[in-house]
Amino acid sequence: MTRLACFYVPMFVLAARLRSEPELLNEAVGIVEGNGSNAHIVAATRRARKKGIQPGQSLAQARSLLPKLIARGRDAECERTAQEALLEVAETFSPRVEDAGEGVVFLDVTGMERHFAEDAGSADVPSASDSELRLARAALRACDAISLPARVGIAASKLAARVAAELPKSPIVVAPGEEATFLAPLPLTRLSPELEAAAMLQRFGLSSIGDLAKLPESEIASRLGEVGRELHWAARGIDPRPLMPRPLPPEFREGMELEWPLVALEPFLFIANAALDRLSKRMEIQGFACKRLEFTLTLDPEGYDARGIDLPAPTRDVKTMLTLMRLDLEKTPPGAPVVGFSFVAHPDRPRRAQLSLFGPSAVSPEKLATTIAKLVSILGDGRVGMPMTVDGHLPERYSINVFSPPPPPDMKRTPARARGLLAVRTFRPPIPIEVTTREAEGDDVQIASIRSIADSAPPSPAPNARNRIEAGAKVEIGGTVRICSGPWRIEEGWWSDRPDIREYWDVELERGGVYRVFRGGATEWFVDARYEM
Amino acid sequence: MAVLARRLATQFQLLEAPTILKPAISPQIVESGEGEALRKLRATLEASIASKLTSGSELVRAVARQRRDEILSTTIPPLDALLGGGLARGKMTEIAGRGTRFSIVIATLAAATSIGEAAALIDASDSFDPQLAEAAGVDLRRLLWVRPQTMKETVTAAEMTGATGFQLVIIDMGSRRPPGRRVPDAAWVRLARVAESHGATILVSAPYALTGTTSEAMILAHAPRTRWLGRGNAPRVLAGVETKLKLEKHRRLRPGQTTTVFFQCEEAVGSAQSSVLAVPTADTRQPAARAKAS
Numbered sequence: 001m002t003r004l005a006c007f008y009v010p011m012f013v014l015a016a017r018l019r020s021e022p023e024l025l026n027e028a029v030g031i032v033e034g035n036g037s038n039a040h041i042v043a044a045t046r047r048a049r050k051k052g053i054q055p056g057q058s059l060a061q062a063r064s065l066l067p068k069l070i071a072r073g074r075d076a077e078c079e080r081t082a083q084e085a086l087l088e089v090a091e092t093f094s095p096r097v098e099d100a101g102e103g104v105v106f107l108d109v110t111g112m113e114r115h116f117a118e119d120a121g122s123a124d125v126p127s128a129s130d131s132e133l134r135l136a137r138a139a140l141r142a143c144d145a146i147s148l149p150a151r152v153g154i155a156a157s158k159l160a161a162r163v164a165a166e167l168p169k170s171p172i173v174v175a176p177g178e179e180a181t182f183l184a185p186l187p188l189t190r191l192s193p194e195l196e197a198a199a200m201l202q203r204f205g206l207s208s209i210g211d212l213a214k215l216p217e218s219e220i221a222s223r224l225g226e227v228g229r230e231l232h233w234a235a236r237g238i239d240p241r242p243l244m245p246r247p248l249p250p251e252f253r254e255g256m257e258l259e260w261p262l263v264a265l266e267p268f269l270f271i272a273n274a275a276l277d278r279l280s281k282r283m284e285i286q287g288f289a290c291k292r293l294e295f296t297l298t299l300d301p302e303g304y305d306a307r308g309i310d311l312p313a314p315t316r317d318v319k320t321m322l323t324l325m326r327l328d329l330e331k332t333p334p335g336a337p338v339v340g341f342s343f344v345a346h347p348d349r350p351r352r353a354q355l356s357l358f359g360p361s362a363v364s365p366e367k368l369a370t371t372i373a374k375l376v377s378i379l380g381d382g383r384v385g386m387p388m389t390v391d392g393h394l395p396e397r398y399s400i401n402v403f404s405p406p407p408p409p410d411m412k413r414t415p416a417r418a419r420g421l422l423a424v425r426t427f428r429p430p431i432p433i434e435v436t437t438r439e440a441e442g443d444d445v446q447i448a449s450i451r452s453i454a455d456s457a458p459p460s461p462a463p464n465a466r467n468r469i470e471a472g473a474k475v476e477i478g479g480t481v482r483i484c485s486g487p488w489r490i491e492e493g494w495w496s497d498r499p500d501i502r503e504y505w506d507v508e509l510e511r512g513g514v515y516r517v518f519r520g521g522a523t524e525w526f527v528d529a530r531y532e533m
Numbered sequence: 534m535a536v537l538a539r540r541l542a543t544q545f546q547l548l549e550a551p552t553i554l555k556p557a558i559s560p561q562i563v564e565s566g567e568g569e570a571l572r573k574l575r576a577t578l579e580a581s582i583a584s585k586l587t588s589g590s591e592l593v594r595a596v597a598r599q600r601r602d603e604i605l606s607t608t609i610p611p612l613d614a615l616l617g618g619g620l621a622r623g624k625m626t627e628i629a630g631r632g633t634r635f636s637i638v639i640a641t642l643a644a645a646t647s648i649g650e651a652a653a654l655i656d657a658s659d660s661f662d663p664q665l666a667e668a669a670g671v672d673l674r675r676l677l678w679v680r681p682q683t684m685k686e687t688v689t690a691a692e693m694t695g696a697t698g699f700q701l702v703i704i705d706m707g708s709r710r711p712p713g714r715r716v717p718d719a720a721w722v723r724l725a726r727v728a729e730s731h732g733a734t735i736l737v738s739a740p741y742a743l744t745g746t747t748s749e750a751m752i753l754a755h756a757p758r759t760r761w762l763g764r765g766n767a768p769r770v771l772a773g774v775e776t777k778l779k780l781e782k783h784r785r786l787r788p789g790q791t792t793t794v795f796f797q798c799e800e801a802v803g804s805a806q807s808s809v810l811a812v813p814t815a816d817t818r819q820p821a822a823r824a825k826a827s
Contacts, residue, residue, distance in 0.1 A: 033586040258579070357596060360650045371697040374681060375690055381794060383680040387673050389790035398663045405675045408649040416647040418608035421669045422773050422796040423635040425660035425708055440623075483761055483770040506771045508759055530708065531774065532635040532796070 001176050003132070005154045006088055007139065008165035009082075012103025014043035016082035019070055019147045020256050020274070027069045032059050036432070038491055042074065077342060078256035081278070083146060084253060087246070088282050089142045093135070096245040103150075107133060108159055108243050129173050142395030146281065155179050158243070159234045162189055177235025184210025191234055197227050209212040209235045252288075252345040253281045261300040261337030265329055268338055273322055279345050280316045286348035289314035289366070298340035308382065313369030313402075314348040320373045327377050360408040370405060372373045393492045394500065395516075396426060396528055423532040424516065430526035433476060444487060447507050447517060450527070451478035477527055481511040487519075506531070559596040592717040605701065605734045607637060608644040615780050616750055622700075625751035627742065631708075632754025632776035634738040635660070636796040638703050639669045641736060645701040646672035646695035652698040653677040653694035657687045658707025667729045668799060688720045695727040695735060703730075706739035721747040742781075760795075 009015050018024055028048040030041045039059040060511050062069055079102065086105050092098045096108035113131035116138060122242040143150035153164025155174035158184055162173040174182045180241050183190070185207050188201050201224075201285040212220070213235040213519045220228040229242035254275045264266045272295075283289060284373045291314045309324050351365030375384040385400040432453045437445045486505030493499045500520075514531035540550045562582040568588070575583040587595075613619045620626050620641065625695045628634050638654070647670060654661060659680045667673055681687045687704060725747040728735045737744055742751060748773065757776035763769040775795045778789050 028642070160650040297653045356592075360648065360700060361668045361698065363651045371693050372677075373694060378689065379679070379681055379686060382681075384677060387661065387676060388677040389663050389667050389673070395662070395664065400678065403677045405651050408651075413648040415606050415608050416670055418640040418643060419669055420609070420794075420796050421639070421665065422633070422634065422771075423639045423669070424662055425635060425658065425667060426662045428659055483759075483769055485761070485771055508761075508771075512756070514759055514774075531771065531798075532633045532757075 001110075001155055002108065002243075003092075003109050003110045003113075003156060004239075005093070005136065005139065005152060006100075006158065006161035006165040007086055007105040007107070007143065007150045007152055008162065008377060009086065009103030009143075009148050009150045010166075011043040012082070013074055013079060014045065015103065015148055016079040017075060018083075019278075020047075020148060021072075021073070022274075024070060024072075027070050028053070028066055028068060029072060030059075030062055030083045031074055032071045033074050036480055038137045049114065064383075072259070073257075075257045077257055077340065081254045083285035084249070085146045085278070085282055086143070086148055086150065088285055089139070089146060089148075091248075092285055093139060093144065096243060098243050099246050099257075100158075100162075104162065106161065106243055109365075111153065120193070129175055130470060132173045136173060140171060140472055142285075146278070148508060155182070155232070155237070157237045157239045158235050159239070160182065161192070180210075180213055180235070183237060184208060184213065188212065197224055197231055200224070201231070226400045252279055252282055252290075252347060253342060254282075254345075255342035257340040258338065261339045263337050265326065266334075266386060268329075268341075269322060269326055269368075269468050272341065273318065273323060276318045276321050276325075276339070276341055279343055280318050280321075283316055283345060283347055286347070287349070287352035289316045289369075290321065290345040292346040293325070294346070295325065296342045296344075297334050297338045298342075298466055299334060299336040302340045303336065305336075311369070311373055313365065313372065313404075314350045315366065315373060317349070317366075317370040317373070320377070322369050323374060323377045356410055359410050359412055362408050363405065365382040368403070392489050394502075396428065396430070424529040426529045427527060430518075430528040433477060433525045433527050434526045435517070435519075446484045447480075447481050447505055449480045450507065450509075450515070450517065450525075452476055452527070477513075477515060479511045480496070481507045482510045483508040487518075539823075559569065563572045574774070605641070605650075606644055608643045609637065609640050609794055610795050611639065611651060612752075612778060615752065615778060615790055615792050617783070617786050620734045621662045621749050623729050623732045623733050625728050625737060625744060625747060627737040627744045627748040627751045628740070628754055629739050629742045629751065629781075630754035631740065631756045632778065633757055633774055633794070633796050634754050635705065635708075636774075637707055637794075638736065638738050639666055639671065639701065639755075641701070642676060643670035643672075645734075646660070646675040649675070649679070650700040651675050651698070652701040653691075653699045655679045655681060655687055655690050655694070655702065655704045657681055657684075657705060658709075660707060661705075665799065684716050686719060688716050688724065691735065692720075692724055692727050695724065695731055695733040698731060699733060701734045701736070703740065706737075708740060715743075718745055718747075723744060748782070749778065749784050750786075753779045755779065770800060771798045 014029070015410070017031055018029070025444065026047065028045060028051060030044040030048055030053055032039045033042045034040055037058070041053060041055050041057045041059065041062050043055060044053040045498055048066060048069060050282060053062050053066055053069065062403035068301065078321055078531070083102065087097055087099055090105045090107045094107040098106040109132070113135050115126060116131045116134040123251050132154050136154055140150065140154045151165045151167070151170035152264055153161045153167070153170070153172050155161040155164055155173070156176055156179050160174050160179040160249045161456070163186060165175050165181060187204060188209060191209055191212070201212060212232060217232045220232045256271065256275060258271070279290070290311060292310050293310060294308040296307070299305055307328060309321075309328060311321075311324070315321070351369065356362065372384060382400060384403070386403040388399045390397040390399050434451045434453055436448045438448045439445070484505055484507050488502065490502045491499060502518045502520055505517045506514060507517055515527045516529040516531070517527050519525050542743075571586070571588050575586055578586065603622050605622060606613055606619040615629070628637060642652050642654060652675060654676060656678060661678060663673060666676075677699065679690045679694070681690050687706070691704050717730050718773050721744045724735060727733065742752070748780065755777040757774045759774050760772040762772045773796050775793060776792050777791055778784065780790045782788050
């Protein structure tokens with residue numbers, strides 16, 4: 001027999017808002033729908049209800065009863081994300097989940113109770129109802145973890161499960177085959193509150209669901225048509241329509257409409273932090289991490305600002321995502337006050353690695369992704385990554401790629417013997433110099449002295465130059481050459497219009513230091529490296 | 534004076550070792566369930582077999598302890614000899630001076646990546662040459678190249694990479710003294726703690742001593758001497774550079790030892806005259822007298 005569970009969030013509109021603003025949990029809050037004189041209360045917290053605030057009251061009436069009432073408008077974005085979060089919790093219990101609207105979710109839990117059976121050491125044989133009760137309690141805990149106060153009911157039909165979930169004492173499990181008995185004493189409005197058919201049945205003199213179930217199905221169908229037949233089935237605990245599972249969403253969304261426009265970055269990041277935290281928890285439940293984060297800012301009075309951040313590797317680290325968001329907004333501010341936002345996380349599987357017991361330990365992929373993302377946010381693009389060699393002849397060629405190390409060896413290795421090569425420190429970009437030459441044997445030219453052109457010109461004040469570490473242009477090179485070796489000729493791109501033809505020399509200065517000098521054209525001389533001294 | 538004496542007496546009382554009250558019943562050592570099961574199993578086996586029996590958690594602990602005690606060879610024998618085998622894991626080592634620091638850095642990167650370890654190079658002067666590093670034996674796939682622009686970024690990047698789990702983190706400050714504000718000493722203390730807690734080997738290469746008392750060892754690289762192939766009017770080729778290294782400070786070894794290492798130029802590899810110089814030469818000398826402890 002099919003077993004269905006229903007997750008029901010009472011006062012969903014209020015619960016969704018409090019999920020986004022948990023600091024209002026213990027305050028007298030009313031959720032308002034409509035504008036101006038049409039504004040009326042649709043839900044209120046317990047503290048407000050104790051003061052007499054009821055759904056349906058106008059905002060003016062509510063204010064007269066409780067002047068300090070905190071009024072919040074209905075937020076479609078909050079409600080949508082809360083519903084998504086509820087569905088994702090349901091998906092952790094069953095792959096077949098149906099979205100039944102505001103704060104209601106049905107899921108097929110047939111056979112799932114086996115995962116919640118008592119441990120093997122227990123003397124008593126656990127019954128299916130006990131296991132289902134444990135499943136329902138676990139579901140309640142999971143809903144609490146996402147800050148949604150849900151109720152859970154389990155039965156063989158959707159109606160019975162929903163009615164069980166709506167009862168205040170949660171969780172309730174309706175034993176298999178007992179659905180009709182469970183529903184019998186309930187009023188007919190429970191069957192389908194929005195249908196007029198229920199009111200008509202009441203006019204026939206039927207007061208409870210049990211009264212309807214006792215009548216013959218054909219008689220009801222002949223008087224009320226297909227709707228009557230479906231109501232009769234529901235009254236007997238049979239679902240007229242099967243569960244319709246929803247497809248898995250391709251992305252995770254969180255968002256909020258703000259009460260007042262934000263003009264500063266810090267308050268926005270404060271709110272964004274909470275939203276990203278919720279997003280991260282939802283992805284964690286599904287075993288995903290964020291590969292790309294898109295966010296859309298709703299601007300005042302109108303307009304949107306849509307952006308996207310590609311993360312170096314899938315991560316769920318809120319701090320990293322927030323840092324990247326901060327840097328992006330600081331770089332290009334939206335230019336108008338922000339009255340709402342929406343975050344969309346594109347999920348991807350986080351990187352996994354098998355750790356080695358005897359070989360070198362591998363770097364945790366998740367930690368690595370977070371670190372690289374933070375470093376990129378601090379240092380900028382192109383300053384962090386894996387160095388790569390490039391085919392060619394020019395010595396300064398290089399490229400930088402995404403760092404993704406191969407797994408370490410399983411067993412310990414002995415380090416390879418060093419080649420003992422002399423390193424060079426490359427100057428990026430090459431430093432222009434003035435050179436005096438002297439003639440040598442043949443057509444070769446030998447360098448007599450060098451002097452960096454930057455020496456003669458006054459140093460240009462660079463922004464934040466006080467804290468900059470050595471830059472190529474600031475290196476002072478000059479002096480008489482003691483030993484000169486060269487030239488070696490390099491030619492690259494001979495097939496192009498402007499081939500790169502260079503002549504290289506190694507020069508040792510009297511005052512110390514060995515430099516690599518090259519002539520790029522007829523009169524252009526540069527130093528591109530210094531031998532490690 | 535009497536007042537002073539009383540004060541001193543009070544201070545001395547405070548300095549005395551406190552009396553520890555011994556409990557009437559000695560606390561019983563509580564073993565975990567796993568340990569008890571292992572003990573029971575050992576009791577049922579012969580002594581020769583029982584001694585070889587170990588639990589998974591004991592093995593993991595032993596492996597972790599062994600890794601902590603390990604050293605990372607720089608694959609430069611004279612330098613390894615100077616440091617008592619190599620760079621200590623979980624410690625910070627510094628090389629300062631005008632000598633061939635960058636060549637040592639490249640050789641250490643080659644050593645670490647050749648055994649499959651992940652290494653990070655914090656290249657503050659942006660002077661790393663991937664072509665040369667690959668020729669020197671560095672496995673570039675296992676190397677994270679970070680190019681910060683300020684001292685603060687440099688130390689931050691080193692701390693972050695060390696805490697991430699990189700087995701080797703090298704900070705290279707370039708060939709000039711970093712201008713501007715210096716980072717506070719607390720930054721180096723934090724870096725040393727990161728190395729200690731994550732078992733990372735941190736090597737700091739700077740023209741001037743930066744780490745102070747926080748490093749395990751400090752080596753001073755003296756100004757190098759160049760060697761050229763060819764004399765007179767013959768064409769010249771740079772053969773390499775020789776530098777003298779001195780152990781300035783070490784927490785476990787006697788300081789003052791010196792050695793000379795030679796690094797050859799890539800173009801001179803294989804030449805008849807340079808082949809004798811191809812391998813770094815060991816010239817470890819003991820100091821005439823041990824430096825007086827200050």
